[in-house]
Amino acid sequence: MAAMKPRTGDGPMEVTKEGRSLIMRVPLEGGGRLVVELNATEAANLKDCLVGVTE
Numbered sequence: 161m162a163a164m165k166p167r168t169g170d171g172p173m174e175v176t177k178e179g180r181s182l183i184m185r186v187p188l189e190g191g192g193r194l195v196v197e198l199n200a201t202e203a204a205n206l207k208d209c210l211v212g213v214t215e
Contacts, residue, residue, distance in 0.1 A: 175203075 171193075175184045182203050186194040198206065 171187055173184070173186050175182055177183075180199065182198045182200070184196045184198060186196070188194055
């Protein structure tokens with residue numbers, strides 16, 4: 161039987177490049193991580209949206 165490891169959302173938000181895609185991992189409050197695959201255009205659009213609401 162495999163050992164059960166707790167899934168936690170602890171840890172930093174991170175983005176890595178895998179091939180042509182960017183993989184964004186965001187920790188969630190209830191535990192776990194949201195994993196999103198983006199291309200360069202989608203990442204640029206996300207950046208523009210975030211800059212718009214954080215200024």
